[in-house]
Amino acid sequence: MRGIEAALFVWREVRAGKFASESIRRIADSLSPGDLTLVSSLVYAALRRQFLWKEIYGRFLRTSPSGLSQSAGDALCIGTAGILELRTFAPRVLVNGLVQEMKKQGDDRGSRIVNAVLRRVAEEGREQMKMIEVSGGLKEQSLISGIPSWVASSWRNTWGEDGKRLLRMMRIRPYSSFRITGVNDRERILGVAREKGIRCWQSPFLSSSVRLAGTFFPPDFPGYGEGLATPQTESSMMVAEVMKKMHKGGPLLEMCSGRGVKTGHISSLFPETPLESIELSPARAKAAERELARTGMRGKVRIITGDALHAPPSFVPSMISLDAPCSGSGTWSRHPESKWRLTPEKLDSLASLQINLLKRAVSLLAPGGIVVYSTCSLLKNENENVVAQVLSEEPGLVELSFPFTGSVFRKGRPWGTYMWPELPWIDGFYMAVIMKKSGGKTVDG
Helix, strand or coil, X not given: CCHHHHHHHHHHHXXXXXXXXXXHHHHXXXXXXXXXXXXXXXXXXXXXXXXXXXXXXXXXXXXXXXXXXXXXXXXXXXXXXXXXXXXXXXXXXXXXXXXXXXXXXCCHHHXXXXXXXXHHHHHHHHHHHHHHHHCCCHHHHHHHHXXXXXXXXXXXXXXXXXXXXXXXXXXXXXXXXXECCCHHHHHHHHHHHHHCCCCEXXXXXXXXXXXXXXXXXXXXXXXXXXXXXXXXXXXXXXXXXXXXXXXXXXXXXEECXXXXXXXXXXXXXXXXXXXXEEECCHHHHHHHHHHHHHCCCCCXXXXXXXXXXXXXXXXXXXXXXXXXXXXXXXXXXXXXXXXXXXXXXXHHHHHHHHHHHHHHHHHHCCCCCEEEEEECCCCHHXXXXXXXXXXXXXXXXXXXXXXXXXXXXXECCCCCEEXXXXXXXXXXXXXXXXXXXXXXXXXXX
């Protein structure tokens, strides 16, 4: 499979509901290193701002977009993104490759349209893009930033002028960071990585984080195979760091633990503390078991496969990490397909689930216990609104002060704290630290 063919294949997989990263990993062994780079570059360039590319190529169509075959629409979107965003790839080669793929699929009409439109995009598309970029309109700014317009409107209403800054931040390309807890391990791994020509350094923000000057395939990074280096964003690392700051003793519970990356981090910071994790998906629970085995934490954490709304822990926890399922809007630069699947109706459904999960968390807590509620979202519906509703219905709860300060943090309005995606290693994130007063009721485990 060659690069352009593979890019179209991955694009079709994404349309069918799969994640681009998973599809690319599945075909990686069949691609040369150059083609693998091309596939990733084309697919992610197209995904991040696909409405912008559709707007631009639509200006050169002589037929209605609804009259296009699906394969021609795919080729136009990928081709427009590649021509206007990938400076190291010759437009003529890309156009010819896409046209040949259309012909191979028997779509002769589509091949002619793709050829004609993309040649005009190569000649005039950059000027069209500049015209959109200089406009001050919210629709145009959402196109340039690659954010659904209804989300851009929500950010403007929530943050005012800072909402425009947030839109610009969403154009920052994400880079890799690795969590390496031990000082000696960190220095050794940094040395080995630099010998291999990998540009990396210790983060000034979190001592356990190593930042890279780009993205990197995790298994190829020194220390990964030994279980010493774990790919994780610095925003995600903050959850365990907050828990460490606020913990006063007693067992820990992690709700909605996912694939176990945070689980491993929490376990490494609390090696002597009982820790249980609840995960709904059997596949993710098994992935968490594998992750704990890789990092040497197997046997230190009990993973419960079940619904966190109902599954009981074996103890009354003194602290709970609830990283609730969410829109992922703070991670859209890493997982751009997610933003085009979100609707206002789905957002309402997520908020309802988050409220119920937070209520369940505080009901499980021991009196005086703490829940760290977090999402990788920048939408108020999933953050302040959730916390506000639960606090208003549960008089025995109080929000505690966030234990970290810095330019990357923004106070919620009024509840919780945001991490803004100002740097390539920091995703948009939200956290609220909530304590259950001593008089609160506890659900039996």
